[in-house]
Amino acid sequence: MEFFGVEGESEKLKAIFLPLITPSHLVPVVDIARIFAMHGVDVTIITTPANAAVFQSSIDRDASRGSSIRTHLVKLPHVPGLPEGMETINFSTSRDIASKLFEALTKTLQTQFPQLLHQFKPDFIVSDMFYTWSVEAAAELGIPRLIYVGGTYFAHCAMDSLERFEPHKKVNSDDESFLIPGLPYNLEMTRSQIPERFKTPSDFSYIMNRVKESEKRSYGSLFKSFYAFEGAYEELYRTIMGTKSWNVGPISSWVNQDASDKSSRGQGKEVEEGKGKVGWLSWLDSKQKGSVVYVCFGSMKNNFSATQITEIAHGLEDCGHDFIWVVGKIDEGQSRALVEEFEKRVEASKKGYLIWGWAPQLLILEHPAVGGVMTHCGMNTVIETVDAGLPMVTWPLFAEQFFNERLLVDVLKIAVPVGAKEWKMWGDFGNEIVEREKIAKAIDLLMGGGEECEEVRRRVKALSEEAKKAIQIGGSSYNSLKDVIQEMKSLKLEKLNPKVEEPVA
Numbered sequence: 001m002e003f004f005g006v007e008g009e010s011e012k013l014k015a016i017f018l019p020l021i022t023p024s025h026l027v028p029v030v031d032i033a034r035i036f037a038m039h040g041v042d043v044t045i046i047t048t049p050a051n052a053a054v055f056q057s058s059i060d061r062d063a064s065r066g067s068s069i070r071t072h073l074v075k076l077p078h079v080p081g082l083p084e085g086m087e088t089i090n091f092s093t094s095r096d097i098a099s100k101l102f103e104a105l106t107k108t109l110q111t112q113f114p115q116l117l118h119q120f121k122p123d124f125i126v127s128d129m130f131y132t133w134s135v136e137a138a139a140e141l142g143i144p145r146l147i148y149v150g151g152t153y154f155a156h157c158a159m160d161s162l163e164r165f166e167p168h169k170k171v172n173s174d175d176e177s178f179l180i181p182g183l184p185y186n187l188e189m190t191r192s193q194i195p196e197r198f199k200t201p202s203d204f205s206y207i208m209n210r211v212k213e214s215e216k217r218s219y220g221s222l223f224k225s226f227y228a229f230e231g232a233y234e235e236l237y238r239t240i241m242g243t244k245s246w247n248v249g250p251i252s253s254w255v256n257q258d259a260s261d262k263s264s265r266g267q268g269k270e271v272e273e274g275k276g277k278v279g280w281l282s283w284l285d286s287k288q289k290g291s292v293v294y295v296c297f298g299s300m301k302n303n304f305s306a307t308q309i310t311e312i313a314h315g316l317e318d319c320g321h322d323f324i325w326v327v328g329k330i331d332e333g334q335s336r337a338l339v340e341e342f343e344k345r346v347e348a349s350k351k352g353y354l355i356w357g358w359a360p361q362l363l364i365l366e367h368p369a370v371g372g373v374m375t376h377c378g379m380n381t382v383i384e385t386v387d388a389g390l391p392m393v394t395w396p397l398f399a400e401q402f403f404n405e406r407l408l409v410d411v412l413k414i415a416v417p418v419g420a421k422e423w424k425m426w427g428d429f430g431n432e433i434v435e436r437e438k439i440a441k442a443i444d445l446l447m448g449g450g451e452e453c454e455e456v457r458r459r460v461k462a463l464s465e466e467a468k469k470a471i472q473i474g475g476s477s478y479n480s481l482k483d484v485i486q487e488m489k490s491l492k493l494e495k496l497n498p499k500v501e502e503p504v505a
């Protein structure tokens with residue numbers, strides 16, 4: 001691993017990373033922290049004990065391989081109404097608890113920050129986008145703040161256009177499509193597919209406005225995709241925001257280089273229930289090359305009603321292809337009994353394999369038997385799947401996922417849509433039910449080997465090659481990382497040796 005212009009211990013660049021406490025932000029920010037450390041930066045990640053448990057084994061491995069990286073733990077105070085030991089926001093966290101937890105964490109970090117800065121003396125900080133307060137904290141110390149922005153450049157450009165031109169307010173119904181102006185591609189969506197905050201101002205609109213404002217006041221932003229994936233939107237984003245931005249993906253394959261890295265990533269103590277950790281592996285080993293579709297809806301897992309879960313089960317059984325379905329945790333109210341029954345059937349027929357906990361996604365995606373992925377279009381999974389050279393069935397649910405779907409289906413043409421029409425609030429089931437026929441049909445289109453599907457496969461394979469080049473020496477993401485580290489280094493040196501103004505003669 002090449003060190004980027006960080007010569008000696010006295011000149012070592014020091015950084016503090018502040019990841020959010022949801023798996024979908026924690027996992028990529030820790031990966032980014034690790035890639036900085038692998039390239040010579042001294043890194044301290046600040047989080048709570050339960051969140052550290054999710055990634056600590058990777059940090060320990062990196063440290064033993066020579067990276068200068070550690071975790072610093074902050075303890076949350078007891079907050080009335082917050083269950084003891086609750087430190088992570090995931091699918092089962094109610095909105096009320098999530099906001100209490102976020103407030104408690106923010107207050108703790110803000111209070112301890114001056115002491116942390118004094119202790120670790122960072123030259124710059126990398127903050128999750130939701131810690132807007134860290135703009136001021138960094139400014140007070142006179143150090144640059146980089147912001148980690150989740151999602152694609154594409155989605156951010158589209159959302160900026162919605163804010164600026166409000167095309168969704170010019171249509172007569174929720175399912176009438178409209179054009180999102182000002183983008184390199186003619187992007188069409190419907191009002192039912194865009195996030196609620198664009199239609200009805202809420203507390204969340206206020207939070208997102210603050211995030212955007214803090215983004216503009218940051219020294220620059222870090223994204224985790226790569227140039228060949230959405231380069232035109234990367235450039236547009238820079239113009240819109242007027243800030244610097246560096247694209248350092250695909251981050252997961254860059255840092256998680258061996259099986260131990262990949263299998264423990266993001267998993268913490270959650271193991272697959274019942275069947276032992278590697279049941280999925282022997283099941284996949286028994287399958288033919290490219291014959292299995294992997295179905296996973298991200299770290300928030302089953303954001304589905306009992307009816308929807310039933311439709312998914314039938315859709316998978318009817319699609320005619322073998323599958324792995326990461327069901328996560330399903331409770332009784334969500335038809336657990338039905339899914340257990342389903343599992344027995346598909347296990348007997350050898351058509352399917354269910355994972356009830358955290359799936360070792362990176363390892364599954366690189367298994368030769370996997371030939372396609374059904375995804376909710378979470379940005380991490382999208383990039384990991386493209387990196388693995390696999391085409392997708394898209395089933396967006398919440399956040400910026402409907403924009404990501406348009407990028408995959410219309411612009412890059414590497415995915416088949418399941419036909420979801422309703423954007424849902426995170427944690428809500430919504431009203432739409434995607435029927436089993438649609439699910440089976442989309443999977444069959446992707447996996448069935450028709451001409452259209454072969455084209456899709458060819459395109460995603462080509463993009464996967466580009467993803468691999470991006471992180472090699474001289475590749476776009478490699479150069480991006482090198483640039484941002486060298487820029488942080490120059491700022492540090494300027495601070496140490498301020499320019500003396502020439503007296504005016």
Ligand code: UDP
Pocket residue numbers: 023024025027265266296297298299300326357358359360361362377378379380381382384
């Ligand atoms: N992930 C995993 N196993 C699981 C579920 C998720 O390894 O069972 C990882 C996945 O590889 C990805 C992240 O968790 O890196 C999920 O992020 P994504 O953006 O896809 O979805 P989100 O969780 O943000 O909805």
